[in-house]
Amino acid sequence: MANDKNKSFRVLIAGGGPAGCACALSLVRLGAETGRWLDVKLFEHKSFGQHYNQCMGVLSPPIEQIMHDYLELEIPPDLVQRRIEGYWLHTDTRSIYLEDTAADSPRPSIATRRVLLDNFLLTQAKKSGVEVFGNRVIDFEFSKDCVRVYTEGGSFTGDVLVGAFGLDRQLCDSFSRRTGYRPPDYLETVVTKLHPGQERVERFQNRIHAFMPSRREIEFAALVPKGDHITSLVAGRRVNRALLVDFLTSPACRKVLDFDFQVTDVFKGNFPISRARNFYGDRYILIGDSAGLVRPFKGKGINIALLSGYFAARNLIQRGWTRQAQSQIEIDFAEQIADLWYGRAARWMANSLSRFSAMDRVIALAEHDQVLKQALFDSVSAHDTYRNILRRVMASPARLLTLGAAFGAQLAGGRLPKERQAG
Numbered sequence: 001m002a003n004d005k006n007k008s009f010r011v012l013i014a015g016g017g018p019a020g021c022a023c024a025l026s027l028v029r030l031g032a033e034t035g036r037w038l039d040v041k042l043f044e045h046k047s048f049g050q051h052y053n054q055c056m057g058v059l060s061p062p063i064e065q066i067m068h069d070y071l072e073l074e075i076p077p078d079l080v081q082r083r084i085e086g087y088w089l090h091t092d093t094r095s096i097y098l099e100d101t102a103a104d105s106p107r108p109s110i111a112t113r114r115v116l117l118d119n120f121l122l123t124q125a126k127k128s129g130v131e132v133f134g135n136r137v138i139d140f141e142f143s144k145d146c147v148r149v150y151t152e153g154g155s156f157t158g159d160v161l162v163g164a165f166g167l168d169r170q171l172c173d174s175f176s177r178r179t180g181y182r183p184p185d186y187l188e189t190v191v192t193k194l195h196p197g198q199e200r201v202e203r204f205q206n207r208i209h210a211f212m213p214s215r216r217e218i219e220f221a222a223l224v225p226k227g228d229h230i231t232s233l234v235a236g237r238r239v240n241r242a243l244l245v246d247f248l249t250s251p252a253c254r255k256v257l258d259f260d261f262q263v264t265d266v267f268k269g270n271f272p273i274s275r276a277r278n279f280y281g282d283r284y285i286l287i288g289d290s291a292g293l294v295r296p297f298k299g300k301g302i303n304i305a306l307l308s309g310y311f312a313a314r315n316l317i318q319r320g321w322t323r324q325a326q327s328q329i330e331i332d333f334a335e336q337i338a339d340l341w342y343g344r345a346a347r348w349m350a351n352s353l354s355r356f357s358a359m360d361r362v363i364a365l366a367e368h369d370q371v372l373k374q375a376l377f378d379s380v381s382a383h384d385t386y387r388n389i390l391r392r393v394m395a396s397p398a399r400l401l402t403l404g405a406a407f408g409a410q411l412a413g414g415r416l417p418k419e420r421q422a423g
Contacts, residue, residue: 008037011316012149014137015170018302018395021121022309024130025404030317038317040129040160043151045136048119055269056224056233057114058193058208060300060382061107069215070310073124075110081227082111087380088209091121092252094360096367097207098377106237109381111208111224113343117302135343137165140173147283149223160321162312164305165269179281184272184292187219187235190244191267194230196259201225210380211255213247221353223256225418230257241266264346271301273347275340280326287312293333295343299324300382304336335385342386346379353407361406369399 011027013020024042032039032097035247059075067073085108086099100107126132135153140161142148147161165171172183204225211221221234234244245263247253272292287293288305295304311332330337353359366373375393378384394400 007159009159009316009321010039010157011041011160011162012147013040013042013157013162013164014140015164015166015288015290016042016046016122016125016132017118017164017166017288017305018121019290019305019309020044021118021125022071022306023119023162023164023287024125024309025128026310026313027316028128028130029072030313039131039158041131041133042125043133043135043137043149043153043156044122046118047134048115048122051255051370055114055271055301056222056226056231057112057117057226059110059112059117059302061109063110063280063303063306064302065292066306070306076120079112079116079120080110080111082206082225084109084111084208084381085206086208087377088207088213088256089363089376089380090209091254091258091354091359091363092214092250092357093366094363095255096363096373096376098373098380099371099375100374100381102374106385108246111226112208113226131178137171140178142178142283159283160316161284162316163208163290164309166289167272167400175286178282180278181281181286182277183290184276185274186270186272187237188239189233189235189269189271190239190241190267191233191269192244192255192263193226194232194261194263195227196230196257196261200226200259200356201228201230205231207397211247211252212350212359213250213252214354214357215243215246216355217243217245218266219347221253223253235271273343273400275337280325280329282391283321285312285316285321285326291329292328293318293336295336295382295385304333309345315380320378320395339385339387342390346386346390350379356407358407358422361409365402371396372399 006172013145020042024040027038060134064075067075078232085321086097089096089098123249137149137151139150145158149156163175167183167186175181209223217236218234219236224231232248234247244266270296272289275292279286287308291308293308294301294305311329315326315328319328371392375389378389
């Protein structure tokens with residue numbers, strides 16, 4: 001394929017979430033800065049407000065810096081429903097409060113309504129001159145000279161395709177048939193909103209409650225206070241409404257939700273836990289959840305979606321749309337890709353500890369070990385990489401011995417070893 005990095009070109013973007021909008025905005029801005037003409041068409045069939053992306057809507061730091069530095073946008077104040085000050089981590093029988101003590105100043109996460117964020121970004125894309133179509137994409141076609149996107153409103157031809165369609169199963173299957181792409185592994189989520197009244201919502205005090213139940217079907221669950229409601233989520237390989245209700249009525253959860261509530265609308269979603277295979281190639285690149293470029297296990301999905309959109313746009317303009325040119329994305333996300341292995345290890349450890357109720361003993365130790373307590377905070381809040389978290393925890397042989405003894409005692413049905421602070 002000829003070197004195309006100096007040509008003007010047409011970009012088709014399938015998906016108008018954070019990744020797709022970030023790519024569209026970056027293409028327009030960087031194209032103008034380099035004096036290149038770009039025809040950018042974005043396809044998003046959802047009407048945000050009537051349709052939703054099933055996400056907790058928690059934006060981890062440095063989200064505001066990413067928006068400012070890469071997209072030249074500021075988060076509107078009305079999008080910030082809560083600034084999260086800390087996290088409660090619960091097992092079936094024990095709890096610990098976690099807050100950031102690693103930095104000189106707090107780095108709060110932001111709780112927002114995801115639909116408002118999506119609508120804001122899509123509106124900014126339209127204002128920038130991106131042509132937005134409300135048609136659902138149904139298929140793709142690649143040839144030597146172009147790429148074609150088929151939608152319910154007709155077909156469109158471009159020079160390169162940017163896939164930002166998340167884990168939409170129909171589009172993932174279609175794309176897999178047309179290319180060597182293989183979607184990432186994923187967990188399912190079930191989400192609902194509880195409206196117990198403003199007074200009860202305020203009891204949460206800008207704190208998220210995260211749960212690691214021993215029930216095998218649920219890998220983790222959470223309660224997040226928003227402006228006038230509480231968002232609840234359960235995640236696992238196969239979760240459903242019944243599991244969500246079981247969680248909400250469990251003794252551990254009822255200690256937090258000590259009031260009557262009703263579960264009405266329930267939404268189903270999923271999120272990736274591994275990297276996709278062949279997520280870029282000649283005339284295409286996938287970004288965000290479609291590529292699996294996420295912090296493993298959970299966290300920072302929106303941050304990385306925005307960054308992947310920016311880097312994909314920059315690479316298209318600077319390097320072109322060949323597979324070799326797009327391989328730069330591997331370098332841009334080297335830290336996240338390398339962290340996948342550590343994330344898998346952390347996920348296995350967390351699941352194992354929860355299944356055997358050994359997480360209670362880890363919490364007991366963390367109450368007297370600031371390094372371990374900070375590690376739990378960073379894991380729950382997504383404030384640091386799993387590589388850094390595991391390295392800090394494993395830096396002390398005494399701590400490893402204490403944790404190993406605690407886990408072994410739990411497996412053997414013994415008592416918790418004498419609590420002491422690891423060196």
